[in-house]
Amino acid sequence: MSTLIVIDQSPYGTWAGREALDMAFSLAAFDQSVSLLFTGAGVNWLRKAQTASEIEQKSVEKNISAAPIFGVKAIYADAKACVQYGLGLDNMLAGVAMAENSTELLHEHTHTAFAG
Amino acid sequence: MMPINTLHILNKAPDHSRTAQCKHALRPGDALLLTENAVLALSVAGGHDDPAIPVYALEPDAVARGLGQSGTETTLVDFSAMVDLTAQAQNVISW
Amino acid sequence: MAATSSLQNYTLVITGAPYSSQAPQTALLFARAAIAAGHTLDRVFLYGDGVHLASSLSAPPSDETHWANEWARFLKGNSVPGVACIASALRRGLVNESEKKRYELPASNLLEPFIIAGLGEWVEGTMASSRVIYFHAGG
Secondary structure (H helix, E strand, O other): OEEEEEEOOOOOOOOHHHHHHHHHHHHHHOOOEEEEEEOHHHHHHHEOOOOOHHHOOOOOHHHHHHOOOOOOOOEEEEHHHHHHOOOOOOOEOOOOEEEOOHHHHHHHOOEEEEOO | OOOOOEEEEEOOOOOOHHHHHHHHHOOOOOEEEEOHHHHHHHHOOOOOOOOOOOEEEEHHHHHHOOOOOOOOOEEEEOHHHHHHHHHHOOEEEEO | OOOOOOOOEEEEEEOOOEOOEOHHHHHHHHHHHHHHOOOEEEEEEEOHHHHHHHEOOOOOOOOOOOHHHHHHHHHHHHOOOEEEEHHHHHHHOOOOHHHHHHOOOOOOOEOOOOEEEOOHHHHHHHHHOOEEEEEOOOO
């Protein structure tokens, strides 16, 4: 069984992305195959230099960067959404694979889930 | 009933961003089930994007919203049929 | 012609709160239909805003459905485990007696038969079930 956790909501405005990351990390902790797909406004999770202290939240950069260490297989970003939000290699976190046709990923995994 | 590869369950109104994402993810052999506010698609002119993909809508949600008449391409179903669809499909994605 | 599909074992995940979304309602009607068709429900997992369904302090108007009580009745009547994710629950103020003591809170409000447990319960559900259906807030 391989799971794709999809994050399509922007960071900090809602907790959906954080809760999606928790789902991914829990699956990895149980040795289940899991990958993350960021799409739509969710690609903004992958922007470098997020300083969330002034809105009194924790930045998620460290969590996402640590994902491979915790056993998450891959981190994908929808290419069209990245273009829409002005994200490219120069201002994105490292270790992200661009997906030109991200909906294909849904069909390559046995289980696809959103956190909310 | 034809076998279903992936059943997509959509509960978002037609103009919600996830609705477009869902439509984009439909593949031949899939089926689409509209629930809750997604049944509003029944009232939107323009018909259905891909005639090869069966579209179902939860009748209780359609009737609640005054949309008890299905379009020619959408099949109204009850919860019992919704359960059947999830049992038949190889995969289910809740959008 | 009736289609015959094999019996499934379902995990249901609810992430939408009652009264803020239809998620608990759609999930309950689905759950009843699944049981009626002979399928089994492995568990019902509340995540994110869905944990509000497990509150014992809801007091809706008498002419509205009491979703928490309806769900509690269904879970008890069909011996289906109902689990609220601890991280989601604590953030949103859903606590049982032991969490109330641990955090020195003035009250506890978890509705029986719901229990509070970690996300591992959801992972186990995905591994043990043949179908996992999510009921998110709509839009």
